[in-house]
Amino acid sequence: MALGSPPQKHMERCMSSMQAGTQMIKLRGGSKGLVRFYYLDEHKSCIRWRPSRKNERAKISIDSIQEVCEGKQSEIFQRYADGSFDPNCCFSIYYGDHMESLDLVSSSGEEARTWITGLKYLMAGISDEDSLSKRQRTRDQYPYPI
Template sequence: MWTVWYPVTAMGEVEKCICTMQKGTQMIKLKGKSKTLVRVYNLDEHRSCIRWRPSRKNVKAKITIDSIHKVCEGKNTEVFQHFSGSHFDPNCCLSIYHGIHMESLDLVTTNAEEAHIFSLTLCKWLRQTFSEADRNGSGKLSIREVLQLLHKLNVKLPRQKVMEMFKEAETNHNQGSLKFEDFYTLYKMISARQELQLIMLTFSHYKDHMDIYDLIGFLESEQKMVNVSREYCQMIVNHFEARPENQVQMVLGIDGKT
């Protein structure tokens, strides 16, 4: 879960910060003990990950929002200590801790306001969005409120799929509502699905499914497998694809990859 560092601000302010992040901000990335890289960092259109460019990693050049543990301003990490001789303003420095091993992405912005926008927004916007959607102040969201909120966040998923995910995320004894922690789980599920959709489009040449040859390309390129056979991919389709019509055509849809 994210660590909250700042007092609650108005929703309009957070939305303004999000728009700024989506436009992109040029920052210096610190790497190793002496290397610096100038990159443009932005929040993607689905608000599910931070991406940067230029990068040779392309699709992999990202940090998903649900993998972020906390964001800290200042020169707090070991990486920043290696650059102690540099005259970076501490107010322009921030570190994003992410992933299973709590890795830090250490960045230097051009001014303190940009650093504050990134740290404040990443820690706050989802909880504030939840609070605004919770109109009666119950601390829970119904399926109707969740659907309205996802529409506001420009999340495009079939209603039936959202309802399935809602049920999966719900821990409130089937009362038909999600607490913030449950909604956070739902949001992570949706973010993962959107990432899969991007992969699907990339490797299927913008189809809504992968055929056997698309799947071979995905496994060899992304999963680093070698000499993937048609028979192996057919086994994957038969095992994971839920739709009979897709099994007949020997293709894997988004639900088969989820």
């Protein structure tokens, strides 16, 4: 694929795939991973998952995502033995003021790339003008300390 922004058709496929949802393993500190169903909500504003005891709170707002990293770079991935997971299927989402991480393992490298590409696209605020202006207003109301 050429450098620059991905073609619109590719991004639309990416978004609909994320909205359809994907079963992935969520890694946690000491215990084995949890299989959860992750999906992008219909407004393309949150990643949600189920099952969860948090119910409505089981979500990460796209606005709160600081970074998306490919591979097994997070601290949590380091705790697992080499060879536990294919690095092409692994990625981490860092979010919130305290840079919490959501460490996920998808069933294929292609699926992981779909999520990584889609999340970076949404973070860039290209999805639609409305969310971009909303985001700008939020930033104006709550400027981040530098």
